[in-house]
Amino acid sequence: MGAPSAPPTHDYEPAGELKIGQVGVANLRVRTLDVARLATEMADRVKRAPKLFARAAVIVDFGGLAATPDAATARALLDGLRSAGVLPVALAYGSSDNEKLSVELGLPLLAKFRAQYESAAEPPAAASVGAAPAASSASSRKIATEADPARPDAGEARASAPAGQPGLIQATPVRSGQQVYADNRDLTVLATVGAGAEVIADGSVHIYGTLRGRALAGAQGNEKARIFCRAFHAELVAIAGNYKVLEEIPKELHGKAVQVWLDGGQLKIAALE
Template identity: 65%
Template structure:
């Protein structure tokens, strides 16, 4: 008799634009969620120990009750992270945030809503054309603006080392770093990131959700890399890639890392 095995995680963890982690709850299995987070903290304590976390209940069909939410929050704290807010959602989530004494943050829902956005309502019927207008060519319909827009501003160039505790952010553009990114430092871009020196800190490309962003690095020792919120930490990266020139990109939901020839 075969036994079905559930390989899906109960929660998807994504890195937000300001370095705050977003925990999207997919299954309200509190012990499992706590153990998953405890494992993340144990694997990468420098990144996740006492990290600020926003809890997003938008993946559930209904909001949890207050007691269940409190058990989750207490358990996450015990696992080593610090829940600081709820992601904005329904009126029930708003009431829950008041009962828990936690703020609501809206921007963490944006990328998920783009990913799973329902089909737009059909446009209203066009007005009936007058007989004399039938011979005229009809204008092409306006195309909807895509949810993820590629950055178009000129790239930002960082020519001095990014030291521990520092952060460089290229809003709406690519970022080129000409020198070292030290351990504990962070670089982010809404576009792609090109690093011409050693990367020992964190690099987060596609920070506003652009999934076509890439990271190129000449010497790879990263603590964490992410594209559009999908991330890997050093412990998840094959040892043969460390110290190598690599490129990083998204393939579906999977973050790929490969050596550059």
């Protein structure tokens, strides 16, 4: 008799492993529903900072408008943004009309994505197509900095603390793809923040090494927060959502010790004496 046959084996491993992680996604808050103008502004951002914005994932937020646009207008905007060089991937959570629009467009809604620096009492802008009132530089230069506590990721470090607790200290280098977030407090980095890395604090950010990645202070809207850096080569710096990229910063500040702060809604950068 031959040897008994081995029992059949079953592969219970999934073909794809799904994890919910935190990723860097820009939030485009639409204030004037002028498709051509919005596409032109985005193309300009991509041109000025291609390493940061080219093929970047973008959430489209219609919450600043008096009414949700129709599907045809929204599709035209999405096409314009794609032509500008970015990739719209979702709509920001909003009204029931916004939810219906997301279904028509075949895009997901990201609940609670809208950055918390946007005041709930802020009056909505007019929703007329083709209107082009002058936009303030502050409102057009904001990014979402909300870090969602429900989405931990192996590439990030997150530390929550009650108000008044000491700041978070990061003693080791923050490498490309990593994110360190100080919840409700300051963040002090004793080492380098590498290109492609991100450090975020609800308070101020202090970096004693070289900053080559992104630093975001006042993530929950604290306009008093500041960024201090010993050697400045940042891809991006932001306070309460107001940001600048390296290409917009005077070259004489590159490599210098600097501080970054808000003054009247405008982001200021100056060398430390």
